[in-house]
Amino acid sequence: MAKHSVVANRDRHRRRARAMAWAAALGAFAAHSQEADKALLEKARQHFQPLPKDMGTEAHPTLPARVALGRKLFFDPRLSLDGTVSCATCHRPGLYGTDALPRSVGVERRPNARNAPTVLNAALHFKAHWGGERADVEEQALKSLTGAASFGNPDAATVIRKLQALGYEAEFKQAFPQDPQPVKPEHWGEAIGAYERTLVTPAPFDAYLEGNVQALSPQARSGLKAFLDLGCATCHAGAALGGTSFQKFGVFEEYWKATGSAAIDEGRFKETQHPADKYHFKVPGLRNVAMTPPYFHDGSVATLPQAVRVMAKVQLGKDLGDREVDDLVAFLHSLTGPLPADFAAEPVLPARAFSPTPP
Structure with a gap:
């Protein structure tokens, strides 16, 4: 019995020693992992920054009236030449601000030269378009109005007539109160840009x-x-x-x-x-x-x-x-974020008919 007790005690000591060694090894590994995680985070912070609350700037603020107007204009296809194309045609909410096509398609099924990148977080970029030929999202929106493969309108006057006929005049006045003639293509670009600057994920x-x-x-x-x-x-x-x-x-x-x-x-x-x-x-x-x-x-x-x-x-x-x-x-x-609520759901647009054919 004594011999058996000695053997049993020795086995217990060995098991305890092994457990303590294993625990020490796990602790050392955990400490090493924590240090590695800390070093990785610090290195990441040298290259990346969290997204801002919105992407407004002093030159391009995200004023509520402007954002609300821009959201409607973003989704309204009646402002294109044939009444079929809006900003959301190439930047669909359900496709995370893209259209899932190799190359986008504009009015009258005209193909664009390149793929449409997502509009989400795009206002952070230093230029718009793959070739950087647009200064920012405001200019991109403005130039799309008369772009042959986007909205296709023949001139600015046609755009103004459409905006007035569709009942947007009061909202333009609210969004741009300092301008006695607020309904103009430049303000279209500013309004849509203001909306796009809120699309942070x-x-x-x-x-x-x-x-x-x-x-x-x-x-x-x-x-x-x-x-x-x-x-x-x-x-x-x-x-x-x-x-x-x-x-x-x-x-x-x-x-x-x-x-x-x-x-x-x-x-x-x-x-x-x-x-x-x-x-x-x-x-x-x-x-x-x-x-x-x-x-x-x-x-x-x-x-x-x-x-x-x-x-x-x-x-x-x-x-x-x-x-x-x-x-x-x-x-x-891990770079995928939820869609902004006012992008995931389309707004109610002014209930007015307008012929897509320019008068």
């Missing part, structure tokens, strides 16, 4: 940047680390994770070989005619990117994992493994 990544490490899954944090280590944040930085520069698409090889593009788009060169601008495009923001296929300026890539592989290959000269792609995609999913 805070996501789990914003909670992470504000200090909640658990807002991202372990896999998403691994993807964030890979995103930083690979150098993706060199271009995709800031609150929008992009939208702040022009870059060549196809640094290590021609982009169309990787994307299978049907046509070769020469990017900003089309507008500037400067050889240095060949194949340069505005870097897209990555907010809600998991919800906005197809990808790139021509919508040539259908899935997010494929887009990640293409970017790594043509921009970084790297072939990624499946695990790394999965981690990066998990991180990109």
Whole structure:
């Protein structure tokens, strides 16, 4: 019995020692993980910022009357040449501010030259359009009125007649009280711009940047680390994770070989005619990117994992493994936020008929 008791005690001591060693190892691992998480968060904060409450500026404020008017104008198709196209045609709420087409379609089924990027968080970008030929969302809205492949109106006078006939005059006066003639295309652009500057979609990544490490899954944090280590944040930085520069698409090889593009788009060169601008495009923001296929300026890539592989290959000269792609995609999913309530639901528009045919 004594011998059995000694053996039993020795076994208990061994089990206790192993348990204590295991607990110490777990504690050390947890401490190491916490330190790694802290270091990753600090590094992320050097490159990214949480989304602002809205995207208004001193020059382009989000005044309530302006935003309310802009929301109606954004969804009203009667202001296009044939009465079929509104801003929401290419920027549908159900498709996270895109139309899910490789290239958008305007009035009379006229094709646009490029893919329509999401309107969500777009006012954070330093320019509008893939080629940056619009200064901001206000100019983009204004120029769309007479754009051949967008609203297609022949001139500004036609637009003014439509706005007045549809009963918008009182709302323009309320939104622009200092102007004795408030119904004008410039104010159309300002109103829609004011509305678009409210379309902010805070996501789990914003909670992470504000200090909640658990807002991202372990896999998403691994993807964030890979995103930083690979150098993706060199271009995709800031609150929008992009939208702040022009870059060549196809640094290590021609982009169309990787994307299978049907046509070769020469990017900003089309507008500037400067050889240095060949194949340069505005870097897209990555907010809600998991919800906005197809990808790139021509919508040539259908899935997010494929887009990640293409970017790594043509921009970084790297072939990624499946695990790394999965981690990066998990991180990109953390950039998806809920739709703003006044974008998810369409407004009630003025109940007036208006012929789409210009008088």
